[in-house]
Amino acid sequence: MGNVEYKQLDIKSIDLTDTTFVITYGFTLTQLKKSIEKIGILNPPLVKKKSREQYSIVCGYKRLLVCQDMGIEKLRCAIMGQGIEEKDTFLTGLFDNLSHRVLNPVEKSITISKLQKYYSGEVIVKKFLPLLGLNPHYSVLDRIKPLSGLDAKVKDAVVDGRIDEGAAAKLLNFSEKDRELLFQLLSVLRFSKNKQNEIIDNSYDIAKRDGCSISDFLNAKGLKEILTDSDLNIPQKGNRVRYFLRKLRYPKIIKAEKDFMEVRRKLNLGDTIKLTSPPSFEGDRYCIEFQFENMDDLEENLKKIASIKHNKEFKRIIEG
Known part of the structure; x- marks a missing residue:
């Protein structure tokens, strides 16, 4: 990594908005703050000079956020040598994270997006996906990569496990308005992974076939009546919504099923x-x-x- 200099820095000189080397997403600072209040910072943040008076964060993003929140003005930091290339600086931060924790799906997506600046898709698939705990296949790359481009609340839902990462990535195939409607539907009805993908796939196919927007049928009277029916619990509403969309997507099959059952x-x-x-x-x-x-x-x-x-x-x- 080259020479590292340790120095007391004014926290204001560290640009907390510069996330060039930061991959951290989806976290709380409560426990870290308690730890810092009790024993201080044992491992100094690693930064790199970006201009005469400003530094970029390489490692220790959350520690710096806590210090800022606590009103700490000066902090001992490790400063990387300026001769280190940007790519190697990013890899330093990445491997530091990988050495002590597992990245969540959104962080993996952020990592992949930033690696694309330095490496080909082939190198990312073969070398870096396994390091991220992912199978080295282009299909995996295509599934994970879009997550970092989602709205914050969708990314938060992915991190929390409320929305499947594959289903979330598919939301980018829709307009912002339709994406919001689908996200709300998935959030309210708490579908399993497979059912989330079923809802999104059927909605996409209906919209494509009929040349309409998602809102044209998700705001339909029949669907609204299901969602507002106080006599139905969430699983019952979920099953009826799935049937409603299947009926729109496969009208002939649904009719055949009804005729057969009768x-x-x-x-x-x-x-x-x-x-x-x-x-x-x-x-x-x-x-x-x-x-x-x-x-x-x-x-x-x-x-x-x-x-x-x-x-x-x-x-x-x-x-x-």
Whole structure:
């Protein structure tokens, strides 16, 4: 790293708005402040001179924020030699962070964005993604990289684990207004990772197919009635919202499902016989399962199953 000089610096001379070498995001200072109040700063922040009277932060961003908040005016700092290249300065800060903690998804995205200034995509994928605890694949790079460009509240939700990082990255495919609507929907209904992606994917496909904005159907009366229904709990609202969007996205499949369920009800097969359709009606293989306790049960179930072939409505569904 070259020579490092230790010196008392006026905190005002350290530019806390200059985050050229900073990757830290999504933190609280409460515990750190208590520690500094009790034992002081054991590890001086590392800075680098950027002009005659100003310094940039390399390591110790949170420590400096706490000192500023506490009204500390002067602080002993480690000052990097000015001959060190910008790339190596950034790597110093990065490896310092990686040596004592795991970065959150947004910090990994910030890191990748800053590494792009110095390295090719291939080098980032092969060398740096594994260092960040990520698989060395371009698909991973494409999933993580966009996160740093999201609104602060979405990034905070990713850090807190309320929004899946992959789902959050997809929000950048929408306008600011539509992004806000989708984020609010995901936040209120607290969907799982897979369901978050389902909601976003279906919304995107509907908007693209119909040439409309997300607000055109997320503000629809039917959806608002679901969200404001006080008789429904959050999981129930979530299931109905998913069905609402699936119905818009796949109207033919939803109609086929409803028709099949109605015909199955009319067949009156009882509780011991289970008749299921192909998943999403993509295929032509139906399934019948049944349980029996004795030979009489077996005979009765077989009679019910045999009667299905004479049902005109069921025949219409099967044969199209």
